[in-house]
Amino acid sequence: MSSSKESELPITPLSTLERRANRGSHDRALIDSILDEAFLCHVGVVAQGMPRVIPFAHVRMDDHVYLHGARANFVLGALAAGAPACLTVTLLDGLVFARSAFHHSMNYRSVVLYGAGAVVEDGVEKREALDALVEHMAPGRSHEAKAPDEKELRSTLVVRFPIVEGSAKVRVGPPVDDAELVRDSPCWAGELPLALVARAPRADPLNREHPHSDAVLRVVARLAPA
């Protein structure tokens, strides 16, 4: 997927980095890398004054994030209707243990995007987005699995969400304790890196033949525990 022409998102009232500005960024390459690594995002919309936040599988293609689901899905329906929305992705990279309880923290990479979605009506774009959603889970998988037929296409709602306003936030590195405590405390401090890994695939007992999927094995290799 090609990158955007713009290398930075604009700084707007919503995307201004007020807190911990040193951890924040509007850099598109960083934003894209976080969107591309995560398997899921959290999307928030408003219904009668109440925010509703739901997890979705997603995929980025160029300057949009694509979501899909059943037409009856409430949040997807609001997105399809063009409601203001917030799309947030968080990758948890580690736990940060300081000498003081106060400075305990987490290492993470997150993206928060603001905008309004739109239904993907065009059949070609819709098929591309659905292929890309499968490819996002496991590159190559869309060539192994049966492509959606007309009935499946009709029953699926695909929504695109623009990458136009928002920011990334990243925390890395060791804890930051007060200098005095660093000097005097005997307490162990440091990071505990966390990673999402794949376990051994579990074949569907109904499988007819085929001992494996190349696409799935590539994901297993990429997300190896060791």
Place this chain on the structure above:
Amino acid sequence: MSSSKESELPITPLSTLERRANRGSHDRALIDSILDEAFLCHVGVVAQGMPRVIPFAHVRMDDHVYLHGARANFVLGALAAGAPACLTVTLLDGLVFARSAFHHSMNYRSVVLYGAGAVVEDGVEKREALDALVEHMAPGRSHEAKAPDEKELRSTLVVRFPIVEGSAKVRVGPPVDDAELVRDSPCWAGELPLALVARAPRADPLNREHPHSDAVLRVVARLAPA
């Protein structure tokens, strides 16, 4: 942490399970187990019609989820002001590969809670919540690290969010393809379990002594890659 007196959350307009009701539940034990396993949640509030969704570390104590942060944090401030909010936790358990692209899915456990937060003003409850937040990262750690002093307590905003309205949703198991495709397709189908694991701890180079933390090593053992 003791469990609630009520074993089910009430079914309300917001928490009625319309979609995939078979995957949904109002069972408090299930809801609590998901809240207790996750390291972070996503909280949504509304500001001038726009939803804003931000990740937070959290901890459950009895019938509330506690969040903390700096007083300048926008979403925390809205929660502190009693704004309607949605708190969502998602644990990704696996990728589900079907024979058809259409039936690809994910295995997950999620909780969506609706309600209004309140500032924890009481000093005892505030200290308990901050201890619990550290304990949630690593049981026992609050006894190793320096407890918050008065200045740190004052600069931290702690908010409690009630577990009164919402639901859990769980998907487990193999893909569900159309019977005809299961019978005829040679495509490998199955689950790829995913897990969040800990890598080797990285000691802060500034550590004065102490080769390890018992609390951190217990987390390492619990989240072992193998």
